[in-house]
Amino acid sequence: MSCNPLRIAIFYLVLSLSAFVWGTLSLLIAPFLPFRTRYRFVIQAWCRFATWLATVTVGIRYEVTGVENIPDTPCVVLSKHQSTWETFFLSGYFEPLSQVLKRELLFVPFFGWAMALLKPIAIDRDNPKLALKQLAKQGDERLKQGAWVLIFPEGTRVPVGQIGKFSRGGTALAVNAGLPVLPIAHNAGQFWPRDGWGKRSGTIQVVIGKPMYAEGTGPRAIAELNDRAFAWVSQAQRDIGDLPPDAAPVTVQDVLQ
Template identity: 35%
Template sequence: MVSIFLRSLVYNVLFYVLLVLWMLMAIPTFLLPRRVFMRVAKAWARSSIWLMSAICNIKVEYRGVEKIPNGPLIVASKHQSMWETFALLQFFDAPLFIYKRELGWIPFFGWYLMKSRMIGVDRDGGMRSLMEMARRAPKEIRGGRQLIIFPEGTRTPVDATPNYMTGVGQIYASAGVPCIPVALNSGLFWPRRTFMRYPGTLVVEFLDPLPPGLARKDFIVRIKASIEDATKRLVDAARAEQAQLFGRVPAKT
C-alpha cells in the first residue's frame, strides 16, 4: 500500500501540473474556432489517462464504442468520480457539459468553459435556473452537439443508492434525439474525496442507445435500469480483480 500511496501522490501532482501546462498552451485558441480548443481539451484528457496508466497501473478498457450514434446525442453516464468528466470528451465531436456556474469564475479554466459554450447553472437559482438549462441544452443538442450528462446530478460513491433526477428526462423529451447510457466502475480506482488511485482495470461501457420519443417516465426507468445493472456487473468484476491484486478488496469508496 506504500507503493500505491506514493504512486497516487506523484500522479496527482503531475496531473495538475499537466492541467496547467495544457491551459497555457491553449491560450491561442481564444482567437480560433471552438473546435480547435476542443482538440486541445481532448489531447489533455488522453494525456492524463495515459499518465494514470503509466504511474498508477490503472488499465482503461472501453467497450461498446461502436454503439455511439453519429450527430446530436445525449450521453447519460454513471458518475462515480472526477475521471469521467474529462475521459468521455475524446469520443465526441462537439461535447457539451452542464457545469456549476461558480466554476466559470476560475481564471483560465472558467474562460475555457465559456469559450467552448458549455452551460453554466446557478444551483441556488431554483426553478428559473432549471428552466434556463432545460431551454438551452436541447437547443445546443439539436444544433449538432453531444450532451454528456450525469443523471444523478453529482458524484455518488460505489454502492450508494442511485437517485436519478428528472432533468435529464426533460432535456431528452425536448431535444428529440437518441440517448446512449454509459456504465463504469471508475469509483473503485479514482474514488471521490481522496487522492488515492488504485490499480486494476477501469472499464467504461457504452450501452444500447435509446431511441427518441419515449415517454419521459419510461425513459428514466430504462436508463436507470440499463446503467445500474451494467455498473454492478463492472464493479463486481473489478472487485474480483482487486481481491487478486491485494489479497483483499480495498475499503468501499
C-alpha cells in the same frame, strides 16, 4: 491494489502543472480557433493526456465495450457518476462535448477561464428551478450546434456500491429535441475514489449501451425513458460487479450527508 503514495503525488503534480500550462496556452490560442478545433485543442487533448497520465503513473487503465452502440450523430449522454476519472475520459472520448457544470467553476483561474470558451452548460445549482431552465435552453442550443451533451443524472458523485436516483433533466432534453439518450455504466470509483487522494491500480470497465428513444412525447414519455435508462445503468453496474443486487437508489441529500 493501492497505489504508491509517491506515484499519486507525482500524478497530481504533473496534472496540476499541465492544467496551468494548457489553460494558459488555451487562453492565448483558443479564441482564434473554430469551435470544434478549439474543443480538440483545449479539452480533448488535455483530457486524453489526463487519462494517459493516470495509466502511466498510478496504473489506472480502462476497457470500453459497446462502442458499436454510439450513434453517428450527437445526442444526450447519460453516465454513471463515481469519480473525476469519467469526466476526463468522456470529455476526451466524445467531441465536441458540452457538459453541465456549476457556473462557479468558470471563475477558476486559467483552466476555468479556458472552459468558458467551450460553451459548457453552466447552471446555478443553488436555484434548482433556474438550473432546469438553463439546462433545457442551453442544452438544446448545444445539440443543435452539433455537440454531444453529457449529463450525470445522479446529480453528484455517488460512492461505489450505490446508485443515485436519476433526475429527468437529461431525458427531458433528449425528448424535446427528438433525440435518444446514450446510457453509460462504469466502475471508475473502485480505482479513483470519490473522496480523498488515494488511487488503486487496475482496469476500469466502461460499458456503453444502445441508444434509447422515447415512446411518444410529453412528461409521461420523459418519465418512462428516464426509468428505462436508470434500469439499464443499474443492471450494467450489477453486471460489472459494482452494485449489489438489492441496492436501493439514494438521493443527492443521502450522498452529501
